[in-house]
Amino acid sequence: MIKMQIIHRRSGFSIAAVSRWRRLALPPPQQPHVTSEQVTHAVQEVEKLAQKQIDQNAYSGLAIAVVFQDKVVYAKGFGVRDVNTKAPVDADTVFQLASVSKPIGSTVVAELVGEGKITWDSKLSALDPTFEMFDPWVTRQITVRDMYAHRSGLPDHAGDLLEDLGFTRAEILFRLRYQHPDSSFRSHYAYTNFGMTEGAVAAVKPYQLEWEEACAQKLYKPLGMTSTSSRYADFTARQNKALGHVLVDGKWVQKFKRDPDAQSPTGGVSSSVNDVAKWIRLQLANGKFDGKQIVSEKPLAETHHPHMLTGFNPFTNMPTFYGLGWNVSYDEQGRLRLESFRWV
Numbered sequence: 307m308i309k310m311q312i313i314h315r316r317s318g319f320s321i322a323a324v325s326r327w328r329r330l331a332l333p334p335p336q337q338p339h340v341t342s343e344q345v346t347h348a349v350q351e352v353e354k355l356a357q358k359q360i361d362q363n364a365y366s367g368l369a370i371a372v373v374f375q376d377k378v379v380y381a382k383g384f385g386v387r388d389v390n391t392k393a394p395v396d397a398d399t400v401f402q403l404a405s406v407s408k409p410i411g412s413t414v415v416a417e418l419v420g421e422g423k424i425t426w427d428s429k430l431s432a433l434d435p436t437f438e439m440f441d442p443w444v445t446r447q448i449t450v451r452d453m454y455a456h457r458s459g460l461p462d463h464a465g466d467l468l469e470d471l472g473f474t475r476a477e478i479l480f481r482l483r484y485q486h487p488d489s490s491f492r493s494h495y496a497y498t499n500f501g502m503t504e505g506a507v508a509a510v511k512p513y514q515l516e517w518e519e520a521c522a523q524k525l526y527k528p529l530g531m532t533s534t535s536s537r538y539a540d541f542t543a544r545q546n547k548a549l550g551h552v553l554v555d556g557k558w559v560q561k562f563k564r565d566p567d568a569q570s571p572t573g574g575v576s577s578s579v580n581d582v583a584k585w586i587r588l589q590l591a592n593g594k595f596d597g598k599q600i601v602s603e604k605p606l607a608e609t610h611h612p613h614m615l616t617g618f619n620p621f622t623n624m625p626t627f628y629g630l631g632w633n634v635s636y637d638e639q640g641r642l643r644l645e646s647f648r649w650v
Contacts, residue, residue, distance in 0.1 A: 342374070356382075366389055367395040371583035382397055400578050402575075403573075406582075411502075416605040426451040428509070431448075434507065434508040439459070453504055454505050458501045460501045531577065538574065632646055
């Protein structure tokens, strides 16, 4: 199971999550300082909850990490990574992260923006002249930001069925020019893996890197994420990896394999909870890791800003948004919450 949900940054800790405060019309309310003892208690409760989920057969396996004051204070696996061998999940077990790849990918693009050869508003027509949308005017105007905000006008999940049929990334991106828009440009949100994939592919063009290598050079290696990759072959080569399971007649069965290379920027990252915790530390430290600025603060902060309205929370009636690779929302006290989650 892969899930990331938001815990308030002012509290000083994060559970498999990233969050930060932002100033709205008024400063956010001050919260009491969270102590180590409170974090310890919270971890104990989360551990009980995780084990209960395994005991109740809600998941075959999961892993949790806790970051507090820029340190990983807890990392543990639960359940099994393969129901056939009963091999257990631990903090170094590598999972396929599915759509959690999106905010990881937007972190890579933020680093590229910080280097200065591109901006979030660089036009795809300048970066990748081979790419076209159905409308020639949109082709000329669409930017990296548009693709990462899911506001291109492409229909929801455009291109995904072609991937299911075995088409390559290049073939799918070429065929997007034949896809009639579902809405006018920049007017609506529609979740499109291959639109965002093109944004990533275009972003690395000036650096003369393939996307997968850019991820390794610009993010994974600087953070020491040695169990992380954007290539499916690297995942399959891991010994300590969680296989894909489905629930059949009340039992978890290792049944399907998922090769996400065609949409690697949006669904192709594999990583362990120990490695993901390093990325969380970078997010919470405004792009710094172990005191060194790995990703420039300003372009990284833009990934956390609302870009498109996606709906309203049915419990609070507060609006929800999409940023750049992140789901973005606010609570009643004006605190920003970032989310990216996926169950596998």
